[in-house]
Structures are given as structure tokens and as C-alpha cells.
Amino acid sequence: PLAACLQLRCKSMDASTLRIAGAQLRAACLDAAIPLIVNDDPRLAAELAADGVHLGEHDGGIAAARALLGPDTLIGASCYD
Numbered sequence: 001p002l003a004a005c006l007q008l009r010c011k012s013m014d015a016s017t018l019r020i021a022g023a024q025l026r027a028a029c030l031d032a033a034i035p036l037i038v039n040d041d042p043r044l045a046a047e048l049a050a051d052g053v054h055l056g057e058h059d060g061g062i063a064a065a066r067a068l069l070g071p072d073t074l075i076g077a078s079c080y081d
Contacts, residue, residue, distance in 0.1 A: 002032065007054065009039035022048045037076070042068050052076065 006029055008022050022038065026048045029036040035051035038044050042065040045053040052074025053065055065075050 003034050005035040005037055005051070007037040007039055008050075009054075011040075019044065019047070022050075026050065035074070037074065045069060045073070054078070 006025065008018075008025055010018060010021070013021065022044060026036050029051075036048065037052040037054055038048060038050045039054050040056055040059045042053050042055070042060060044050075045065075046068050050073070053069065054076040055062065055065060056078045057080055062075055062077055066073075069075070
């Protein structure tokens, strides 16, 4: 594949546009067999059936994301100090 994975990370895009872009990226990633990781938003990751989510400092806890996304979804988290 061209990439090991793709992370959807766009902090300036409004929620509606981000969902549209996310759906398009998800379809392209499925076609290319490339995992999609959503940044900051476990609910959007669930909506898109993304392969994973990355959580920053203020994006909620890992346990809550795991409960929402299930046992097979990748979860990454930023570490501070």
C-alpha cells in the first residue's frame, strides 16, 4: 500500500464538512486496504466505522472510547509529561 494508515486530523473544519470528508476518506481507505484513524473524536470514529481513534488531552478517556468503539478498534492517546 501507499501508506501504512491515514489519520483524519483537521481541527479547523466544521463538524458537517468533517463528516463528509471522513466518509469519503473512509471509502477510499477501504478501497486501498489502508486503516483510517480519526483524531480527537471517538463518536465520529464510530460513525465512520474507522479502524481507530487518537485521543488528545481533552478528548475523553480511553475507557469511554473503548466502550463506544469495541474491543477491536485501535486507540491511541497522547502522553503528557
